[in-house]
Amino acid sequence: FAGEPADDPANFTNRAPYPLLHILREGSVEKALQHYQEPESIPERNIEFARSKGNDFWLAALAQLKSSHDTK
Numbered sequence: 001f002a003g004e005p006a007d008d009p010a011n012f013t014n015r016a017p018y019p020l021l022h023i024l025r026e027g028s029v030e031k032a033l034q035h036y037q038e039p040e041s042i043p044e045r046n047i048e049f050a051r052s053k054g055n056d057f058w059l060a061a062l063a064q065l066k067s068s069h070d071t072k
Contacts, residue, residue, distance in 0.1 A: 009054055009055050009057075010047040010050050010051055012058040013043070013046040013050050017062055017065055017066060
């Protein structure tokens with residue numbers, strides 16, 4: 001994401017509103033990847049999707065998530 005504008009919706013594909021730790025079993029990941037054609041293109045598809053939705057969509061989703069979390 002270096003060299004991309006700070007407000008590029010693609011940034012939402014690699015960030016989270018809270019710190020995350022992903023614990024993945026190698027076998028589970030391998031099994032899941034068998035069901036995808038060209039799994040190496042998943043990041044590009046995610047970026048394309050994020051950009052198609054636009055910043056307003058992601059900012060609204062993030063605000064909704066944060067407000068939902070704050071009420072609990």
